[in-house]
Amino acid sequence: MDLISFGDKGWGDELFIATLMTIAVAITAMLIGFLFALIFTPLKLSKYKILNLIANFYTTVVRGVPELLVIYLFFFGGSGAIMYVAQIFGYYDYIEINAFLTGAISIGIISGAYSTEVFRGAIQSIDKGQFEACNVLGLKKYVYFFKVIMPQMLRLAIPNLSNVWQITLKDTSLISVTGLVEIMRQSYIAAGSTRDPLFFYSFAALLYLMLTYLSMKLINRLEKNYSRGY
Amino acid sequence: MDLELIITSFPKLLSATVVTLKLLSASLFFGLILGLLFAILRLNNNKLVSGFAYVYSYIFRGTPLLVQIFIIYFGLGQIEYLRTTFLWVVLKEPYWCAIIAFSLNTGAYTSEILRSAFQTIKPGLIEAGKSLGLNKIYIFTKVQVPIAIKQSLPAYGNEIILMLKGTSLASTVTLLDITGVAKFIISTTFRPIEVFIVAGSIYLFITFLVHNLIKYLEKKYRYQ
Numbered sequence: 001m002d003l004i005s006f007g008d009k010g011w012g013d014e015l016f017i018a019t020l021m022t023i024a025v026a027i028t029a030m031l032i033g034f035l036f037a038l039i040f041t042p043l044k045l046s047k048y049k050i051l052n053l054i055a056n057f058y059t060t061v062v063r064g065v066p067e068l069l070v071i072y073l074f075f076f077g078g079s080g081a082i083m084y085v086a087q088i089f090g091y092y093d094y095i096e097i098n099a100f101l102t103g104a105i106s107i108g109i110i111s112g113a114y115s116t117e118v119f120r121g122a123i124q125s126i127d128k129g130q131f132e133a134c135n136v137l138g139l140k141k142y143v144y145f146f147k148v149i150m151p152q153m154l155r156l157a158i159p160n161l162s163n164v165w166q167i168t169l170k171d172t173s174l175i176s177v178t179g180l181v182e183i184m185r186q187s188y189i190a191a192g193s194t195r196d197p198l199f200f201y202s203f204a205a206l207l208y209l210m211l212t213y214l215s216m217k218l219i220n221r222l223e224k225n226y227s228r229g230y
Numbered sequence: 231m232d233l234e235l236i237i238t239s240f241p242k243l244l245s246a247t248v249v250t251l252k253l254l255s256a257s258l259f260f261g262l263i264l265g266l267l268f269a270i271l272r273l274n275n276n277k278l279v280s281g282f283a284y285v286y287s288y289i290f291r292g293t294p295l296l297v298q299i300f301i302i303y304f305g306l307g308q309i310e311y312l313r314t315t316f317l318w319v320v321l322k323e324p325y326w327c328a329i330i331a332f333s334l335n336t337g338a339y340t341s342e343i344l345r346s347a348f349q350t351i352k353p354g355l356i357e358a359g360k361s362l363g364l365n366k367i368y369i370f371t372k373v374q375v376p377i378a379i380k381q382s383l384p385a386y387g388n389e390i391i392l393m394l395k396g397t398s399l400a401s402t403v404t405l406l407d408i409t410g411v412a413k414f415i416i417s418t419t420f421r422p423i424e425v426f427i428v429a430g431s432i433y434l435f436i437t438f439l440v441h442n443l444i445k446y447l448e449k450k451y452r453y454q
Contacts, residue, residue, distance in 0.1 A: 060434070061430065061434065063391075064391070064395075064430075064433060064434045064437040064438075065395070065429075065430045065433050065434065066394075066395040066396075066397075066398030066409055066433060067395065067398070068398040068399060068401065068402075068409050069398060069409050069412060069426060069429055069430060069433070072409075072412065072413055072416060072422065072426075073422050073423070073426045076416050076417070076420065076422040077422035077423055077426075080420075080422070166292075170293070170294040170295075171294075173294035173296045173297060174294075174296060174399075176296070177402070184294070184296060184297065184300075187300075188300075191304065195308075196308065197300070197301075197304035197305045197307075197308055198301065198304075198305035198306065198308045198309065201297055201300045201301040201304065201305050202301060202305065204297050204300075205289075205293040205297045205298070205301065208292065208293045208294060208297060209288075209289065209292045209293055212292040212293075213292070
């Protein structure tokens with residue numbers, strides 16, 4: 001128990017902060033993913049073939065390539081790309097983007113591809129009559145989307161979004177390769193300095209289990225809230 | 231864009247594909263056996279037995295694959311007793327550690343897929359088998375398993391693709407699979423985009439093959 005005590009002797013406080021970091025990265029990545037889904041879902045459902053193609057390219061490539069490879073692309077290529085853009089505007093110093101942002105963006109792009117598919121499926125399974133009714137009533141676009149389509153879409157999407165959240169949460173462990181101190185990285189450091197990898201990695205597994213269990217409970221509550229009319 | 235790097239890195243990544251495919255096929259093979267075993271245990275009437283299978287699948291589905299590999303590769307070596315047994319021959323090799331971790335992981339997901347497939351079989355079919363006087367093993371292998379395979383094909387296809395992506399984690403325990411070699415080339419040339427295009431295309435090509443194979447099998451085993 002000494003190993004996970006708080007204070008100078010144990011790794012408890014470090015691991016606690018690392019857990020908060022994992023949660024922060026996962027939530028940021030999920031939100032970035034929603035942003036991507038907000039852009040690509042309409043493209044997927046668009047009438048124009050070329051827009052469909054762009055959206056399909058995004059979801060197929062991101063879902064078919066290992067997460068680790070995407071992270072390496074951003075880890076090694078991220079600052080290079082930003083420096084390239086900066087040079088166009090006449091800024092020639094070295095720019096380094098921090099590990100948190102690299103991780104959150106790369107996981108966010110992955111999570112966005114899954115979210116896009118979920119939203120597409122949810123919108124497509126809404127009854128056609130709902131869309132027609134909105135047109136007949138002459139509702140404004142804003143009301144039409146936020147008051148009619150969105151609530152129905154969320155009800156259908158939440159169970160699948162909970163899967164996306166679980167995937168995103170577990171994917172954050174891969175960011176440890178970039179050096180961001182989240183659960184996995186902190187366990188690696190602790191295991192290295194105490195020579196007790198079995199204990200620390202098992203403890204990390206326990207922390208992840210706790211996170212997935214708690215988020216499951218929370219999402220179930222949300223699901224009940226959104227399906228109360230049924 | 232450095233076209234020369236794309237051309238020179240292609241054969242290196244292609245030879246690493248062999249490692250990835252070996253890892254994938256071995257883990258899918260062992261994972262399928264584990265999955266079938268745990269699906270059967272899960273459907274057992276004994277609460278203790280089904281509870282054990284549930285805990286197994288819950289733990290392996292609720293934690294990241296990276297943690298599982300690290301526990302097996304770095305963690306188990308720490309137990310002095312294991313070092314004296316024959317298991318150490320297997321556990322000191324990162325290759326086998328990766329396969330063990332992948333098999334256990336995909337086994338957990340496969341058991342869930344197969345369990346739901348077995349549960350959707352109509353009881354009438356099993357009763358029909360019983361009334362024909364077939365014994366339990368015969369009903370299981372000739373009635374339940376074929377139907378379950380048909381039911382679980384689409385979900386299992388997804389699981390194969392997830393596992394293909396999962397094999398990339400073998401690079402974290404020093405194995406040189408596609409991702410491992412890609413990382414090596416990136417860190418020596420600092421040209422991530424070119425390498426990503428080549429490595430990504432190889433992965434996408436395998437995904438494409440798996441997708442079509444499953445589609446073909448689904449068509450072949452459809453109900454007449």
